[in-house]
Amino acid sequence: MGFKVAVVGATGNVGREMLDILAERAFPADEVVPLASRRSIGQEVSYGDKTLKVKDLATYDFSDVDICLMSAGGDVAREWAPKIGAQGVVVIDNSSAFRYDADVPLIVPEVNADAVAGFTKRNIIANPNCSTAQLVVALKPLHDxxxxxxxxxxxxxxxxxxxxxxxxxxFDQTRAIFSAGEVKSNKFTKRIAFNLIPHIDVFMEDGFxxxxWKMTxxxxxxxxxxxxxxATCVRVPVFIGHSEAVNIxxxxxxxxxEARDILRSAPGCLVVDKREPGGYMTPHEAAGEDxxxxxxxxxxxxxxxxxxxxIVSDNLRKGAALNAVQIAECLANRKLITAKKKAA
Known part of the structure; x- marks a missing residue:
């Protein structure tokens, strides 16, 4: 019997990636249910060769759901993850809401898969920040x-x-610059097109x-x-893919x-390191890759x-959706969860 999987935030960038990756990796799901807020009810999303209609998170019955992949932001997670977990569902949350909770495991399967067993305390597992996920995949084998x-x-x-x-x-700012239009900044504090912004998330008292702070x-x-x-975290005018310059x-x-040989055999890592023009990876090339x-x-x-x-990786995949699906695979492969019996 396969699992029943709910995807909360199914209409967002990461939610759509979660659906794609579940299908790509043939996760053993008998049923996948896309969920979002009321305003998205009836919207269609793709799951493999199927088209699914989005349902309302607020009214959905989770009693026969086994796994919930959640990518709907911290406020939604704080409200709904404990409620869903209380119904016997394992919630894998992509927000920062539970990452620093001592009773919630924070998991990157290539790094600390054994810690996943701690999910039983609250039925919640946290996905790390996208920039942290790719960093620790590379650091783990070198640390060992x-x-x-x-x-x-x-x-x-x-x-x-x-x-x-x-x-x-x-996109809009780039188009405006080329057409001599008005460049508007709404999401970011300064213009992002053809620019860099050394500011992601809120400032803290120590200046970071x-x-x-999350990365640390x-x-x-x-x-x-x-x-x-x-860490110094900088937003750059790239659509997909996070890059990191790292000194260890x-x-x-x-x-x-020695490091090159270690990383070549490490799970989740691919070394592309020729000391010649073009002998390295860029975010453009990493987009869409695992x-x-x-x-x-x-x-x-x-x-x-x-x-x-x-270090370069697709932040929507390894930094978010792929890591969440890998956690679900870890639960299934280690037989830490079993599918609920469906009503006759």
């Missing part, structure tokens, strides 16, 4: 080999991380933004609380060649046991 002390990361995050409104704003807190929870990390200081010596790509691996002579590298 040489012990990471400190990470300095600068992100180059695409506008899709800000949702459909972010993508629309980049919440996005930068989540890396510690997922990988190792002893790792020191500092290790406890033990590790060469660039892997976390690592390029520009080199030794950092400014610190003892240091490496520098470039």
């Amino acid at each position: 080999a040489a012990g990471i002390k400190r990470v300095v990361v600068s992100t180059y995050q695409s506008v899709s991380g800000a949702g459909k409104e972010g993508m629309d704003e980049l 933004t919440k996005e930068e 807190a989540e890396t510690k929870k997922i990988l190792d609380p002893k790792i020191k990390l500092t 200081e290790f406890e033990k010596p590790i060469t660039a060649d 892997a976390t790509y690592i390029s520009r691996i080199r030794e950092d002579g400014t610190v003892e046991n240091g490496l520098a590298m470039w």
Whole structure:
């Protein structure tokens, strides 16, 4: 018997990706139900070769649902995830609402799959921030080999991380610039077209933004609380795909060649690292792909046991939808959940 899966936020960028990935990876689902707010009732979304009609989250009966993939924002998650979980449904939430809750596992399957068993405390599993997910996939095998002390990361995050409104704003501003029209900024604090904005999420008292804090807190929870990390998060005029320039200081010596070999055999990683023009990955090439790509691996002579590298991934997939589906696969493969018996 297959599972019944609900997808909350099915009309958004990530929700649509969740539906696509469930179909692509042939997740063992007998039924998939797209859910959203009342204003989206009846809207059609694709699931493989099927077209599904969106239903109302507020009135839906979850009693026979096994897994709920949720990508509808923190406020919706805080209201609905506990209610859905109380009905025996495992909720895999993409928002930040439960990431820092000690009773909710924060999971990247390539990194800390064993921690998924902790879902039983609240029937909720959290997906990490998109920029954190790709980072820890690359850090994990290197940490196992040489012990990471400190990470300095600068992100180059695409506008899709800000949702459909972010993508629309980049498109509209670009078109306005080329047609000598008025450039309007609504979603972002400054113009994003042909520009960079060193500001994602709200500013905190110490001068860091919440996005930068998230990367620090989540890396510690997922990988190792002893790792020191500092981040600068920047929004860039790219539609899909987050990039990161990363400097790592290790406890033990590790060469660039050793790191390259380790990453080549690590789950979820693909090394594209030729020291020649074009011998590296860009967000454009990573869009639509599942892997976390690592390029520009080199030794950092400014610190003892240091490496520098470039990490690129599709933020809508590994940074959100794919990771959520992989968590569901982990639950199923480890037989941590079983499908509810359907009424005759």
